[in-house]
Amino acid sequence: MKNWLVTGVSSGLGRALANEVLAVGDTVIGTVRTEKDLLAFEALHSERAIGYLLDVTDDARVSEVVDAAEERTGGLDVLVNNAGYCLIGAVEEITVEELRALFDVNFFGAVACIKSVLPGFRNRRAGHIINITSVSGLAPWAGTAAYGSSKYALEGFGQTLAQEMREFGVKVTNIEPGALDTDFASRSVATAKQDISAYRGTAAHLPRQIFAAEQTKAGDVNKAAKAIIAIVEADNPPTQLLLGEDAVHYAGNQMAQFMASMADWMPLTMSIKR
Numbered sequence: 001m002k003n004w005l006v007t008g009v010s011s012g013l014g015r016a017l018a019n020e021v022l023a024v025g026d027t028v029i030g031t032v033r034t035e036k037d038l039l040a041f042e043a044l045h046s047e048r049a050i051g052y053l054l055d056v057t058d059d060a061r062v063s064e065v066v067d068a069a070e071e072r073t074g075g076l077d078v079l080v081n082n083a084g085y086c087l088i089g090a091v092e093e094i095t096v097e098e099l100r101a102l103f104d105v106n107f108f109g110a111v112a113c114i115k116s117v118l119p120g121f122r123n124r125r126a127g128h129i130i131n132i133t134s135v136s137g138l139a140p141w142a143g144t145a146a147y148g149s150s151k152y153a154l155e156g157f158g159q160t161l162a163q164e165m166r167e168f169g170v171k172v173t174n175i176e177p178g179a180l181d182t183d184f185a186s187r188s189v190a191t192a193k194q195d196i197s198a199y200r201g202t203a204a205h206l207p208r209q210i211f212a213a214e215q216t217k218a219g220d221v222n223k224a225a226k227a228i229i230a231i232v233e234a235d236n237p238p239t240q241l242l243l244g245e246d247a248v249h250y251a252g253n254q255m256a257q258f259m260a261s262m263a264d265w266m267p268l269t270m271s272i273k274r
Contacts, residue, residue: 002232003073005029005066007056007113008083010037012182013132017080017225022048024229029069029076031056031083056083056109066116078232079117080130081110081154086184087146088211089192090204098192099146106150111157118170125169128232131158133174135247139254142203146192155240162239173237175228176251178244179218185211219244 004021008014009030018028022045030041031054038051050072052065070076084106087098114129121127136144137151155174162172189211199205224243231237242248262269 002026002077003029003069003075004078004080005031005069005076005113005117006080006082007031007054007109009041009051010034011187012184013177013180013221013224014080014082015041016182016221017082017228018044018049020222020225020229027073029065029073031065056112057104059112062109062112063116066113070120075120075124076117076127078128078130079113080132080228081113082132083109084132084150085188085190086144086211087190087192088143088207089146089194090143090196090199090202091145093192093194093196093199093204094146095192095194098190102146103150103153106147107153107157110154114157114161118165121170122165122168127169128171128173128237129158129161129165130228130232131155131172131174133158133176135176135178135242135244135250137174138176139250141207141250143205143207159239171237172239173231174240175231176240176242176247177219177224178242178247178250180221180224180244181218182221219246 004026006014006018006028009018009028010032014030018030018041021028027048027050029050029052031052032038032041033053033055035053038053041051042049052068054061054065056062085102087094087102110131117127117129131154133151133154134147136148137155140148158172158174165172191208227241227243231241242251
């Protein structure tokens with residue numbers, strides 16, 4: 001049986017994953033932000049649902065939680081960096097302070113968790129780090145520069161980490177979901193405080209309409225959770241995994257456009273040869 005550390009288990013994909021992991025008989029160390037959510041999480045199982053209060057932007061507290069989890073379980077097997085939120089708005093509308101706050105959670109919080117588990121994983125020559133990024137970290141779209149760039153950063157970090165840890169037997173997978181049938185849009189999407197009238201009705205404000213609308217084609221969050229478990233159980237898991245038809249559509253389009261542009265401009269690209 002495996003010991004999982006999953007950040008952000010109070011709702012959405014984090015809660016669905018915790019439920020599925022518990023169902024297969026594994027232990028979940030789950031982090032939440034409030035005492036109410038802590039009690040609700042630990043009520044899922046009397047012994048194998050172990051909650052900790054954690055703000056992932058608090059580096060010292062991240063280390064404390066990981067150390068406590070290692071001691072309590074005898075060793076962690078899986079880290080899932082799931083905690084995060086979305087910020088929408090045109091680039092001109094987003095303040096640097098808002099952007100820094102987002103990166104503190106979505107990127108630096110995940111990095112703190114990774115760095116805290118690495119010594120144990122490396123010494124045991126085992127372990128699996130799962131980063132929940134997004135298809136938005138592969139295929140950018142207007143109005144989501146802040147969110148997408150934080151996921152781009154985590155994508156690059158995770159892919160590089162996978163290369164570094166391969167010789168130590170530690171696996172790294174970036175999970176790139178599309179839309180899921182959760183309350184993410186209402187619970188975890190913030191809008192830039194500044195509203196510049198010139199952007200109303202433009203592509204930069206389209207995410208406001210998309211997140212406000214019901215996601216009728218969203219993927220099944222419980223099936224997404226099961227897919228993550230399947231990745232952890234795989235002998236040779238991928239470094240990247242798209243989840244959902246929309247994720248394949250948007251990532252595929254982005255890659256096709258890049259390849260076409262690369263071909264179109266190849267003469268200029270190669271013109272710098274000596």
